[in-house]
Amino acid sequence: MDATVAALPNLTGSNAASNDRDEHDLIGGPFAVIESDPGVFTTLVRSLGVQSLQVVELYDIEPWASDHLHPIHGLVFCFLWKKDSDGLPKKESCGLEDGEDDSAKLWFANQLSDDACASMAILNVLLNVQEVDIGERLRVFRNETERMSSPMKGLAVSNAHFIRQAHNDLARPADIRGATNVLAIKTLEDAAKAERSMNAPPAKRRKLAAKRKKFMNPEATDANQEEAYHFIGYIPFRGKVWELDGLKSGPVEVGELHSSPSPSGSGSTVHSSWMDIVRPVLRMKMRKYGGGDEETGSIRFNLLAIVEDQFCRASDQLELLKRERDKLETRLNSVYPGGWGDKAGYFSFTSIDSTLLNSSRDVFTTSASFQNPTPPIFAPDFGAQRMARDLQIMNMSPEELLSAWNRCIETALSVKTTVEDELEKPRLANTENIKRTFDYEPFIKEFVRRCQMEGKLAPLLNRRKPRAGAQ
Numbered sequence: 001m002d003a004t005v006a007a008l009p010n011l012t013g014s015n016a017a018s019n020d021r022d023e024h025d026l027i028g029g030p031f032a033v034i035e036s037d038p039g040v041f042t043t044l045v046r047s048l049g050v051q052s053l054q055v056v057e058l059y060d061i062e063p064w065a066s067d068h069l070h071p072i073h074g075l076v077f078c079f080l081w082k083k084d085s086d087g088l089p090k091k092e093s094c095g096l097e098d099g100e101d102d103s104a105k106l107w108f109a110n111q112l113s114d115d116a117c118a119s120m121a122i123l124n125v126l127l128n129v130q131e132v133d134i135g136e137r138l139r140v141f142r143n144e145t146e147r148m149s150s151p152m153k154g155l156a157v158s159n160a161h162f163i164r165q166a167h168n169d170l171a172r173p174a175d176i177r178g179a180t181n182v183l184a185i186k187t188l189e190d191a192a193k194a195e196r197s198m199n200a201p202p203a204k205r206r207k208l209a210a211k212r213k214k215f216m217n218p219e220a221t222d223a224n225q226e227e228a229y230h231f232i233g234y235i236p237f238r239g240k241v242w243e244l245d246g247l248k249s250g251p252v253e254v255g256e257l258h259s260s261p262s263p264s265g266s267g268s269t270v271h272s273s274w275m276d277i278v279r280p281v282l283r284m285k286m287r288k289y290g291g292g293d294e295e296t297g298s299i300r301f302n303l304l305a306i307v308e309d310q311f312c313r314a315s316d317q318l319e320l321l322k323r324e325r326d327k328l329e330t331r332l333n334s335v336y337p338g339g340w341g342d343k344a345g346y347f348s349f350t351s352i353d354s355t356l357l358n359s360s361r362d363v364f365t366t367s368a369s370f371q372n373p374t375p376p377i378f379a380p381d382f383g384a385q386r387m388a389r390d391l392q393i394m395n396m397s398p399e400e401l402l403s404a405w406n407r408c409i410e411t412a413l414s415v416k417t418t419v420e421d422e423l424e425k426p427r428l429a430n431t432e433n434i435k436r437t438f439d440y441e442p443f444i445k446e447f448v449r450r451c452q453m454e455g456k457l458a459p460l461l462n463r464r465k466p467r468a469g470a471q
Contacts, residue, residue: 030179031116031164031395035436036078036229036302039429040170041122042145045306047136050126052378054059054310057204058303061286065145069307072275073132074125076281077235078118079289079301103251106237107142109153111246115179116158119167124244127308128235131405137162151251161375173439198226235272243281254281269454311422312378315368321412322364323386327393328405335398352402358408366419 001379034040041055053073058065066072078105109129111120126134127142138192139161145156154199159164161426168176233244234258243252282303289301332340338350368375 014194016035019062026259030176030183031113031119031158032168032175032179033115034167034170034175035116036118036231036304037418038304039425039432041076041118041304044122044166044170045126047124048126048163049136049168050132051131052133052309052312053126053184053306054308055304058309061275061282061303065274065348066275066305069299069305069310072122072307073129073235074306074307075119075278075282076118076231076304076306077234078304079285081228081230081289082241103242103253106242107153108150108244108251108253109157109246110146110150110249112151112154113158116167117231117246119163119352120154120157120246121233121244122306123163124246125235126380128244129239139407145319154246160427162322170433172436174441194401234278241274241277246345254278260450263314303361309378311419314418314422315375316379316382318364318366318379318412318415318419319377320385321391321408321415322381322391324389325360325364325405325408325412328401328408329392329395331393332405335401340402341423353409356406359413360409361410366416367423368419377464426445 006430034044038055038057043313045053045055056069056078058075060066097265108124109120111117123138126138141156141160145153148156171179230245230247232246234254235242239257241254241257243254245252286301393401393404446459451460
């Protein structure tokens with residue numbers, strides 16, 4: 001194993017800090033527990049170098065809760081499972097493992113580090129996403145590990161300093177210390193176990209002793225079971241939907257995307273959404289891992305979706321609507337030279353809404369506009385969308401222009417709310433991250449010590465002040 005680890009290349013990216021000695025830390029360290037929160041995972045994705053994606057929480061798996069996020073690049077499902085006496089998850093079967101040619105083309109890594117399942121699920125999804133810029137570091141990491149086996153990829157993830165650092169930067173200091181202590185205790189226990197094996201009884205006697213112990217205490221195996229949260233990923237890849245569980249030997253095929261003839265009879269085909277394929281599997285897992293507890297109402301799972309940056313999408317949409325409004329008002333000024341604010345359509349009751357007319361003055365001004373009056377354009381096809389809309393406006397009748405102006409402002413009001421919400425999310429996530437990662441332990445220790453020195457600790461604990469000379 002030592003020779004294998006020493007032969008690994010620098011898996012932290014060629015353009016990363018080659019001058020930083022920590023980047024060549026191949027021994028690695030523990031991964032701490034992090035919260036299953038969309039803000040935490042979005043920060044993790046950005047820290048890994050992926051700037052165009054965002055993690056959001058899905059409160060339902062039905063189409064009404066997910067279709068507006070299209071395209072969804074992947075899902076991360078967090079659920080509670082029990083470890084058996086060997087520390088492995090109980091076996092389950094959802095499809096075919098290691099038997100498909102397409103599975104060999106997936107980037108899939110086994111989880112080799114405790115409490116790294118969150119980052120492992122995120123990486124197994126990100127490194128298989130198509131047509132998305134994952135950043136220089138992850139791109140180099142994927143290229144350098146794509147020919148490795150799944151266990152070796154997992155070892156590469158555990159030894160990649162920038163991945164472990166991005167993960168642990170989101171953990172509480174107490175959890176980081178706990179992970180380090182667990183690693184130290186496990187090392188000592190393994191050393192003691194190896195020493196005991198030197199003087200162990202014969203194998204047959206050990207088996208009889210174990211059976212006798214289990215017979216005398218049948219609940220001993222249940223006491224050894226431990227509950228822990230685990231993360232797995234789901235992605236579409238090469239016409240199929242895959243489950244990526246780092247504790248399984250390989251990717252599991254969930255289903256295949258099918259094409260059906262178009263109902264319009266035009267000869268085109270309609271491709272089924274990969275979300276339609278994964279929903280039955282998610283429903284089964286939700287029922288299995290605690291979703292049906294009607295008495296306590298407890299939910300022991302949550303579902304996260306990896307989608308495009310919602311701020312970029314909403315910002316582009318708002319800018320597109322702003323330019324649409326300018327084009328519509330240019331046409332309205334030519335159709336109604338005397339003014340169109342109070343005009344009605346010639347053949348309908350369509351008119352300009354006075355409330356929308358007042359709102360149109362600042363509907364396109366957001367809190368980001370004060371920092372950058374000219375917002376950047378993120379969508380590569382923004383110009384094509386604008387041109388297509390301009391052509392539609394050029395062919396509109398006067399009545400259609402009035403209706404289009406009303407719809408434009410109504411939509412802009414809704415999109416502006418989305419933009420403001422997306423601007424607030426990173427602020428809240430940053431505040432929560434500061435509170436989560438701040439180490440309060442030194443302050444608490446010093447506070448308690450000072451209270452004791454000044455004789456104020458006992459009254460706070462509702463205890464009598466000890467007598468003079470009492471121990």
